[in-house]
Amino acid sequence: MEPPPARGRDSAAPKLDTAGEEAELELGLGLSVGGGGGGERAGAKRGRILTARDFPSSVGTKRAADEAVSQEPGGGSPTSGSQVVGWPPIRAYRMNSLVNLAKAPRAEDDISPNEKGKSKDGSEDKTRTSGKSDVDGREQKHIGFVKVNMDGIPIGRKVDLNAHACYETLAQALEDMFFRPAKTVDLTGVEENRQVKKSSKLLNGCSEFVLTYEDKEGDWMLIGDVPWGMFLTAVKRLRIMRTSEVNGIAPRFQQTSERQMRKPI
């Protein structure tokens, strides 16, 4: 096998999504529903993860125009972090700490020593909270890797939420993880799907999937309702759920379906 052609790879800059702007939520997954619904892209070997926008009852989804997540191999959407699993080889713990690097105010920033001092001076509290260095004063979240489970797949994965700036790239990454698990770095930009047989099983008549997350209160929510930044502060873990598991689907799940979904994953 010839060595891969030399290629100066430019890492794509993450597509920044300003807070408040709804990210596009056409989350495609590498599966198709056998024959029936969901085949919006005719002939495409892909189905979709359903999200809040698919449900007419969804409130407050000010969705922009339908802009499909690029289905081109090689990924049109710039998944800043998930091109190669486990590269660069940095311990997950250290990767998570890089979150602090990104968020911590730099010394060049215009934060006067007095301002910073204020939060630390004063009465001696018995306990101190960490992370008050954020400019807006919010406690910093150590969001980094969160668990992702998919119904029917026994092993979970972890995805680095900080490698993403919008739902689009996150969905792309999850697709890569769960439907193209053997993806290798192929520098001509064509994904090498090594597990053709496995994905074709998925192609034949599996149900559609829904991307959900568990928030801090323990509720399972549909991805896409809230702005990305807010999602980051609320999310505890993700689950790619079969739509058949979801009861009375709506952007906000009902009590009964919550109980169902609290099965151990």
Place this chain on the structure above:
Amino acid sequence: MNYFPDEVMEHVFDFVTSNLDRNAISLVCKSWYRIERFSRRRVFIGNCYAISPERLIARFPGVKSLTLKGKPHFADFNLVPHDWGGFVYPWIEALARSRVNLEELRLKRMLVTDDGLELISRSFVNFKSLVLVSCEGFTTDGLAAIAANCRFLRELDLQENEVDDHRGQWLNCFPESCTSLVSLNFACLKGDINSAALERLVARSPNLKSLRLSRAVPLDTLQKILVRAPQLVDLGVGSFSHDPDSETYNKLLTTIEKCKSMRSLSGFLEVAAYCLPAIHPICSSLTSLNLSYAPGIPGSELTKLIRRCRKLQRLWILDCIGDKGLGVVASSCRELQELRVFPSDPYGVGNAAVTEEGLVAISRGCPKLNSLLYFCQQMTNAALKIVAQNCPNFIRFRLCTLDPVKPDSSTNQPLDEGFGAIVQSCKGLRRLSLSGLLTDQVFNYIGMFAEQLEMLSIAFAGNSDKGMLYVLNGCKKIRKLEIRDSPFGNIALLRDVGKYETMRSLWMSSCDVTLGGCKTLAKKMPRLNVEIINEIDEMEACNDDGQKVEKMYLYRTLVGPRKDAPNYVWTL
């Protein structure tokens, strides 16, 4: 035949501390085997599945210190599912049941539970030292049990663990009678810390030499602690930001000057660069400095600091320092032995990244360099050759180009020649990690020259089975081989199956070995566990021997297939 009574032999053996030497002793004759095994106090088990706790206890009933490692190294990079294995509870349980007088437990990449920690704290009266590195599965409740019940605790060292912080008052659980602490490291904890409890603990620990604080410990608490413990040798700073005009900060300045024993600094998990001058007084005696977790210190402040650290032997830094900053390191730190440069922006097109220039500068200024971990934007063969020439003493050489297959940035050639120069020059090289564009030729060099090599990490490299064969044939001392995304298949895997019994383990993921190849290997070598990790549905793959295996991990073992493997891990 012994000319001396057993007690004399035992006394002699007491002077032999290295486990390798002790292993050799035990092979001399049955009598020496017997004497040695009863007097062995420290046992190191590099793969917890190579042996069982029962057999450990049977052979070394007097063991006092146990080191265990669990998951394969690539688990650090999310290549291994979290519940793959490495459960420590059965070990603790067995040791407790057999009333082993355990005093020290050191774990790496293992799954630790609160129950396990509680069991330790209740079972081993003389327990003194707990060191957990890259472990997970436990919470601060488990730490509370250790604190509360281990009356003679000397060391609690938590390095880079994922700990669920229940925000309980685990620090409060150290009883007032606990005055034996020598080393306390809780830098990886995320939750709040009771500052008053911490101060009191430090105040009653006169032997405290090493203290590493978490981010939640603010500067004023640090100042109070240092007043109580000016004898500290190793300090990990939590939060280091404060109004420099305040009384607290000024107190800190005077306090730090009194810390004459300080040799090692780390942490600064939250830091304001303008506070850094406070540590200038102690820089001249520092031998170890780790700023790799310190966010956002500009290069200029870093160099101001490092210029003063003329005795530095170990430096861990972020690539924000830049090539120029590394030049300052090279001219200031002539005693440098270990350098690690981590990327501050692993995915981006880092402006702050370092290149081959920084590394060349270091090699020119630091001839004693023997251990390197270097994440860089680019590298050249020419640079590596210069480095090889200037620094022939490398024991560990790990180079990581952020683009895993990047060629020589000036010639566009593979980096074979550069790495070849390294292995040829550094005759004592024990650990090597490769990256960049690499062909089979680099493995030819490694097989030819890397005679002492024990651990080799390969990713996205090579052209054919020949590459892997060069390594397996040539590296007589190889113990751990881990390979990902490289075109090595069954031919290489099966050429010399006996080789794997001389090694600890082999990891291959996203390579070309097939299920059939792995099955063949497993059949020929009953004393290897050949484990396959299956991502999705097992049933189909079971029948297709021609299918490539996603992840294979094999290791020698004396106790057969493990019984705690999750259902997606097959032992063939």
